[in-house]
Amino acid sequence: MSDVDLDVHHSGEDVTEALREDVREGLSAAQKWLPSKWFYDARGSELFERITELPEYYPTRSEREVLRREAPEIAAVTGARTLVELGSGSSEKTRLLLDALGAYGTLEEFVPLDVSESALAEAADAIARDYPALTVRGVVGDFTEHLGLLPGERPRIVAFLGGTIGNFLPADRAKFLRSVRDVLTEGEWLLLGTDLVKDEGTLVRAYDDARGVTAEFNRNVLRVLNERLGADFDPAAFEHVSHWDAENEWIEMRLRARAATRVHIPGAGMEVTFAAGEHVRTEISAKFRPEGVRAELADAGLAVERWWTDERGLFGVSLSRAVS
Ligand code: SAH
Numbered sequence: 425m426s427d428v429d430l431d432v433h434h435s436g437e438d439v440t441e442a443l444r445e446d447v448r449e450g451l452s453a454a455q456k457w458l459p460s461k462w463f464y465d466a467r468g469s470e471l472f473e474r475i476t477e478l479p480e481y482y483p484t485r486s487e488r489e490v491l492r493r494e495a496p497e498i499a500a501v502t503g504a505r506t507l508v509e510l511g512s513g514s515s516e517k518t519r520l521l522l523d524a525l526g527a528y529g530t531l532e533e534f535v536p537l538d539v540s541e542s543a544l545a546e547a548a549d550a551i552a553r554d555y556p557a558l559t560v561r562g563v564v565g566d567f568t569e570h571l572g573l574l575p576g577e578r579p580r581i582v583a584f585l586g587g588t589i590g591n592f593l594p595a596d597r598a599k600f601l602r603s604v605r606d607v608l609t610e611g612e613w614l615l616l617g618t619d620l621v622k623d624e625g626t627l628v629r630a631y632d633d634a635r636g637v638t639a640e641f642n643r644n645v646l647r648v649l650n651e652r653l654g655a656d657f658d659p660a661a662f663e664h665v666s667h668w669d670a671e672n673e674w675i676e677m678r679l680r681a682r683a684a685t686r687v688h689i690p691g692a693g694m695e696v697t698f699a700a701g702e703h704v705r706t707e708i709s710a711k712f713r714p715e716g717v718r719a720e721l722a723d724a725g726l727a728v729e730r731w732w733t734d735e736r737g738l739f740g741v742s743l744s745r746a747v748s
């Protein structure tokens with residue numbers, strides 16, 4: 425239970441129904457796939473937090489470096505009264521923004537939104553405790569569906585950190601950016617973290633760490649299907665794959681059947697067969713170029729006013745303003 429009141433739009437039977445639909449669609453396709461949001465039950469969120477501390481996984485520490493350096497500038501440029509965070513997870517790096525906006529003197533409200541109720545409740549409680557002057561309103565919801573319900577005094581800054589924008593397919597990404605723009609009033613702000621294109625070895629290792637934490641995170645989606653839909657996946661029967669797709673400039677995470685397998689998914693009314701070596705795509709993680717980020721934001725009605733990277737140029741953070 426959370427000490428902060430959470431506005432819950434994503435729970436119980438609705439979630440199971442949404443998962444059932446995604447599983448029916450994704451696992452009956454010729455090239456099997458599952459949406460990456462299903463990684464994030466309580467265990468998946470914990471595994472993600474462990475990923476952020478791995479030596480191979482540079483995005484979190486690179487983005488934190490930028491936020492530590494630029495948070496005072498972000499506060500001064502935006503003068504935001506409300507900070508909304510989408511896909512907020514632990515909101516750990518977000519504290520740098522809360523500190524800077526608090527010091528600047530404008531911040532009143534923090535609105536984290538995430539599908540993972542456990543991660544959200546823990547983060548919202550910790551932030552409410554550590555920032556007693558702040559109103560914290562957590563929203564358990566899906567950022568592709570529940571943006572219209574976001575509260576908060578204007579001007580608002582919407583933070584979408586970690587490179588989660590890369591987990592959309594390009595057409596969905598354009599739709600999402602447009603939906604963010606649509607809930608903003610002209611002059612409000614989007615702070616967006618984007619992982620950048622770099623050499624293949626660095627990228628592949630970031631998604632295939634030596635300790636196998638990312639592999640466990642990847643297999644967690646099968647455990648979620650077992651728990652929510654009564655499926656009988658043996659996660660160990662699937663090998664974790666981190667593949668760089670050079671044409672699309674994205675990392676693809678896959679689960680590859682080690683041998684021919686038949687899986688029952690009673691909650692979706694399905695039986696699914698896998699040939700030996702057949703894979704399910706469980707996530708794409710697109711990597712960006714600065715000019716591409718600028719162009720995609722402009723197409724959505726968002727004008728980039730600041731662009732920063734970490735010292736090594738691994739990760740980009742843009743601050744853009746909603747324009748007409
Ligand atoms: N922003 C944090 C966490 C990134 S992990 C960081 O930078 O470290 C991605 C987060 O997005 C997870 O907490 C996950 O639960 C959440 N998430 C994934 N898909 C989502 C969706 N469709 N709607 C809302 N939250 C989602």
Ligand code: AVI
Pocket residue numbers: 475483586587588589590591630631638641707708709
């Ligand atoms: C949340 N998202 C930005 C992470 C990423 O890097 O695409 C999820 C992740 N997948 C494997 N490792 C981390």
